[in-house]
Amino acid sequence: MRYSVEHKQETKAKVVAAAGRVFREAGFGGASIDTLTKAAGVTNGAFYGHFKSKSEAFRTAVLSGLDELRRGIATFKTRDPRGWLTAFVSFYLGYKRTCDLGDSCALPSLSPDVMRADDETRDAYTAELTLVIEEVARGLPEDGDPNARAASREDRAIVLLAMLSGGVTLARAVSDPVLSERIARLVAHAALK
Numbered sequence: 001m002r003y004s005v006e007h008k009q010e011t012k013a014k015v016v017a018a019a020g021r022v023f024r025e026a027g028f029g030g031a032s033i034d035t036l037t038k039a040a041g042v043t044n045g046a047f048y049g050h051f052k053s054k055s056e057a058f059r060t061a062v063l064s065g066l067d068e069l070r071r072g073i074a075t076f077k078t079r080d081p082r083g084w085l086t087a088f089v090s091f092y093l094g095y096k097r098t099c100d101l102g103d104s105c106a107l108p109s110l111s112p113d114v115m116r117a118d119d120e121t122r123d124a125y126t127a128e129l130t131l132v133i134e135e136v137a138r139g140l141p142e143d144g145d146p147n148a149r150a151a152s153r154e155d156r157a158i159v160l161l162a163m164l165s166g167g168v169t170l171a172r173a174v175s176d177p178v179l180s181e182r183i184a185r186l187v188a189h190a191a192l193k
Contacts, residue, residue: 008049008050011042011046011049011050012050014040014041014042015036015037015040015042015046015047015050015051015057016057016060016061016064017040017064018036018039018040018041019031019036019039019040019057019058019060019061020061020064020065020102020106021039021102021103022035022036022039022102023058023061023062023109023110023113024065024101024102024103024104024106024109024110025100025101025102027112027113028054028058028113028116028117029113031054031058032054033047033054036054036057055117055118055121058113058117058121059117059120059121059124059125061106061110062106062110062114062121062124062125062128063124063125063128064106065105065106065107065109065110066106066107066125066128066129066131066132067128067131068106069105069106069107069132070128070131070132070135072088073088073132073135073136073139074135076088076091077135077138077139081139084139085139085140085192086192089164089188089191089192090188092105092164092168093164093167093168093171093184093185093187093188093191094184096168097167097168097171097172097180097184101172104168104172105165105168107132107161107164107165108165108166108168108169108172111125111165132161133154133157133158133161134154134157136157136160136161137152137153137154137156137157138153140153140156140157140160160191163187163190163191164187164191166187167183167184167186167187167188167191168184170183171183171184171187
């Protein structure tokens with residue numbers, strides 16, 4: 001039986017979404033093809049109809065997660081051009097810190113496995129992260145002091161993303177909810193300075 005192009009695209013999207021959740025929850029090493037196919041509700045044949053390997057599925061899930069982050073930032077900027085950063089930081093250190101790990105941001109949850117991935121995955125990650133950095137940078141104001149040697153907007157975007165990602169990582173890792181909240185509060189304060 002031949003499936004329509006739409007059905008194939010829907011199946012691939014379902015597998016990518018499920019792979020993103022599984023890789024966030026279990027890491028690359030903890031996710032098997034069986035776990036991925038079961039989470040997506042597809043057969044091994046359907047999985048291999050879209051991906052040559054677990055590594056390719058991981059790469060696709062990482063890129064999808066970073067694209068989701070970039071599009072989310074763009075949405076915050078569109079909704080509130082002047083206050084987007086405060087709203088984004090609050091969302092990121094609030095919901096994205098406390099949601100199920102499978103729904104967390106790809107930046108803190110998948111980057112550790114990207115460090116150990118093949119060159120193709122790392123190169124793709126680099127290109128997609130660059131787009132995220134550029135999206136954030138376009139929303140940051142120019143430095144108000146023309147005499148100060150301030151970092152470029154892209155430099156500030158990198159620092160902001162690293163701060164938020166690291167903050168979420170630390171806040172998720174601790175077992176004490178009071179400490180987790182404290183970490184989030186301090187990182188939010190620093191991020192918005």
